Amino acid sequence: xxxxxxxxxxxxxxxxxxxxxxxxxxxxxxxxxxxxxxxxxxxxxxxxxxxxxxxxxxxxxxxxxxxxxxxxxxxxxxxxxxxxxxxx
Numbered sequence: 001x002x003x004x005x006x007x008x009x010x011x012x013x014x015x016x017x018x019x020x021x022x023x024x025x026x027x028x029x030x031x032x033x034x035x036x037x038x039x040x041x042x043x044x045x046x047x048x049x050x051x052x053x054x055x056x057x058x059x060x061x062x063x064x065x066x067x068x069x070x071x072x073x074x075x076x077x078x079x080x081x082x083x084x085x086x087x088x
Contacts, residue, residue, distance in 0.1 A: 008040045016046070024067035026050045027088065033081045039073065042088040043080045051088075063088060 008017065017027040017040070027042040027050070035041035045051050053061040053075060061075040072088075079087040 006039050009038060010034075011040070017042075019065040019068060019070050019072075021070040022065060022068040024050070024065050026065065026072065035081075035087065037087075041080075043085050045088065 012029065012032060014029050016025050016029070017032075018025055025046045027040075027044075028046055031042045031044045033041055033043060047066075049066045051066045051072060052064045052069070054064070056062050056074070059077045059079075061077075063072045063075050064070060065072060074088075076087045078084060081087075
C-alpha cells in the first residue's frame with residue numbers, strides 16, 4: 001500500500017488556492033500557516049462568498065466551495081495560530 005501526502009501542506013509560495021473542481025478563488029497564501037494537521041491550514045478565505053459553511057458542531061463547520069459546492073473540509077473555530085482565530 002502506497003501512502004500519498006497532501007501536495008500543498010508544506011507549500012508556502014505566494015499565490016492563490018482555488019477549488020479543484022471549478023477554479024473558484026478560496027484562500028490566499030497570506031492566510032496560510034503551518035499546522036500539525038495533514039492538510040494545508042488557513043486563517044481566512046479570500047472573500048466572504050469564497051466558501052459556504054454549514055454548522056456541524058459548536059466548534060466546527062463543514063466548508064464547501066462557494067461556487068460549485070465541492071467539499072473542502074472544515075472550519076475549526078478557535079483552532080488557528082492566534083487566540084480567537086479559526087482554522088480552515
